[in-house]
Amino acid sequence: MNIVVCVKQIPDPANPYSLDEETHLLVRPEEQVLDDTDRYGVEVGLQLAAETEGTVTLVSMGPAGNMQGIRQALAMGADQAVLIDDSALRGSSSLTTAKILAAAITRNGFDIVIAGTESTDGYTGVVPQQISELLNVPALTFAKKIDVDAGRVSINQQTATGYNVVSADLPAVVTVTAGVVEPRYPTFKGIMAAKSKPVETLSAADLDIADTDAGQSTVSVGAATEREAGLKIEDDGEGHTHIVEKLQELKVI
């Protein structure tokens, strides 16, 4: 089975994010990490590949930097990667991103496309659905569990009140939530192997996409009204009494 996993390199969320003052774009350091939510998609892809003697191709868009994030996913066991890195795509809308990724996926061929539900840095949460519409396939979103059998994918789809069992014939797009599987840690062997796995770098023009206009523009960035920090008390064994007093003051007890 030809498995495509959409992944993204993002600035390490452990460090505070900032915007470039002129472009209003997120500052992306040379060294970015694999979005943690993508580890689940990569793991699902690897498990499906193992069951079906398939291959896992990573598809990603964004500044390459030192490729650490892509290498992390390759080190987990993905076979190859396609990265679209083009300065004309900085600040793209989700739709342009989806057009680029869908074009790269079509070029690669696919039976199933797996993605996280949303990236940690941009979190629009619509790119996989846009890709599915561009590829003209069903999107089975928010999978808590996924099975593929005889050319049909079935998921447990997270809902507001529980989950639904949803299925469709392949090809399809599936988005996975964290916790769908336990992502493996790269082994030393995997990390070494990742260094020589093929990574193809493309531009928008390579995919015949000329119109990269986002259709939206940032007009202002400002500070939000900050909530003021209140009282901070070291617990000396009686810390809970302050909470009781607060609850009394708020008349809930």
Place this chain on the structure above:
Amino acid sequence: MVWVFVEESNGAAEPVALELLTKARSLGSVTALFLGPESDAIMAELGDYGASAVVRLSGAGDHLPAASAAAAIAAHAEEQNPSLILFGSTYTGRDVAGRLSVRLDRPVIANAVDVALENGAALVTNEIFGGTKIIKTAVTAASPAIVIARPKAFTPESAGGASPEVSELALPDVGHAGSAIVTDRHAETASGPKLEEAEIVISGGRGIGSAEKFELIEALASKLNAATGATRAIVDAGWVPYSKQVGQTGKTVKPKIYIACGISGAMQHLVGMKDSDTIIAINKDPEAPIFDVADLGIVGDVHTVIPKLIEAL
């Protein structure tokens, strides 16, 4: 003309839809695009909140509706040319909005906390970096603008509107893209108040130490008739179900009192709870960012503070 996508939930309109209708009626005449079964009660509710017309998207059956609903809305939009199509940030809302943006070849702006129309063009407000920065984005593409708003961005208020004019729009057959089918539905048994509606929310983070210790959070919640919530970290770790997740991915809550237990206060979490009226935090680490937004912070171990608190209540 502003369109608002509305889903049915337990025999009523999805709560976020009423918030969006309230906002929409301040921007122009409002048409609700309703996905759900025929219901006079819901039609009256939509009218009450400001919809002068309702287009009922019918015929989804057990199929996932997003692909065919997007096709139907796109065709209708090309005829009617609304200025703005508003969605709530729900599972189906995002699925439909994403597909619609491709159908109409328009961008979609997600996670909006406000939206305005200036000379017919949409100006969208987002909060980023855990709500510390406000960013405004103008939609430069031709109308309709497609916007997905966060729940609780607007306060729902009845307008006392009359019953709307209702028409039907049958969902078209879109072939393979619309073929995903729901074969079974499972509802989790929920006890206590609903997380999004509770007046008090008690949430646990990694600082509670283990899945078993979530019992502490539950015990405190039952004392205060509160709902329980969780951070993404402990949901990802499988300690509690996703339905309890509060944050950017997950639910937005605005209770009267939010008690954060063993929660450091990552941006991802703050964005989902920072608008609570009163925030109380218990955390071992005095430097934890949660204390920057807490009205009352106890620097201490949740395993000693919470049992004593439960005892004292």
